[in-house]
Amino acid sequence: MFSDLAEQLSIRERQGLKRHRAILDSKQSRYVDIDGCEYLSFGSNDYLGLSSHPALIQSACQGAQRYGVGAGASHLLYGHNIAHHELEHALARFTGFPRALLFSTGYMANTGVVTALVGRHDAIFADKLNHASLNDAAILSRAQLIRYPHLDLPALERHLKKTKARRKLVITDAVFSMDGDIAPVSNLVALCERYNAILLLDDAHGFGVLGEEGRGILFTENNLSVCGSKVLHSPNIVYMATLGKAAGVFGAFVAASSEVIETLIQTAKSYIYTTASPPLLSYVLLCSLALIERESWRREHLFRLINQLKQKLETSGLRLLPSNTPIQPVLVGGVQDVVRISEG
Incomplete structure (x- = not known):
């Protein structure tokens, strides 16, 4: 071996x-x-510069003093700290969903959601350029996996129309982590509502960066559905975002209906069978979330830098893929070229 x-x-x-x-x-x-x-x-996911923010560092010290440095148990024993609980409520409010649930990583969140919601007699419909965590979760679930061409919604609809599966789950990146393009969320929601499917959105690279007050892909102009001052979400959406990128700390969360969140608490193995994340991190993330909501200048500065980078690279002769997100793909050649350049 x-x-x-x-x-x-x-x-x-x-x-x-x-x-x-x-x-x-x-x-x-x-x-x-x-x-x-x-x-x-140029390679960091710390999009808003929060990972070294003095207020977050101070919060980490305060959180360690108050809660120690480890949770000591899984959430379903007695590792579910008041700091975890308060952060879940804050994230649900921030994203406009009834409830939210913390996971240790985005990989674990995607694995937990997919394997808890679908199984052998179900079908998963996945964009071909999805993140590896979504692909692995789909295989682990044992559901039928149908991959449709990148952003090809007519192909997705044909598959949804044809399937006889008990449950149907569409899984997609919101912002694609390699190409930086954005899923047509409103059209995906419409398809899922038409064919009674669940839509899992992985907004790892949109949360904190896109949308009103950094609330993510669902709060971008094209995806807002407003009734008075209340933003309405389709109950078919399960929303996942990470907390180690724009939020500057660590972890992930899932936001959805109460029924989905309670199902995850009861059956998602990547939630149940692991020690809860250190509560001090949740304490720090409450501070981070307040800064994301309050300091819009951080996103404005980020997008000024993105535009400046695009202008400079375009005049240098390098080829850029079209993207209006912090992920700016520069085409440099083959795989060996990428590895060589990455190692300086």
């Missing part, structure tokens, strides 16, 4: 695909110290 692993690693290296971990010796900031050299950072 070990000689086989060594051979596979050797093949990967000969193909120029073996990656190496760079060692960061600084905070995430405009400039970072990597392997002893200072670089201007």
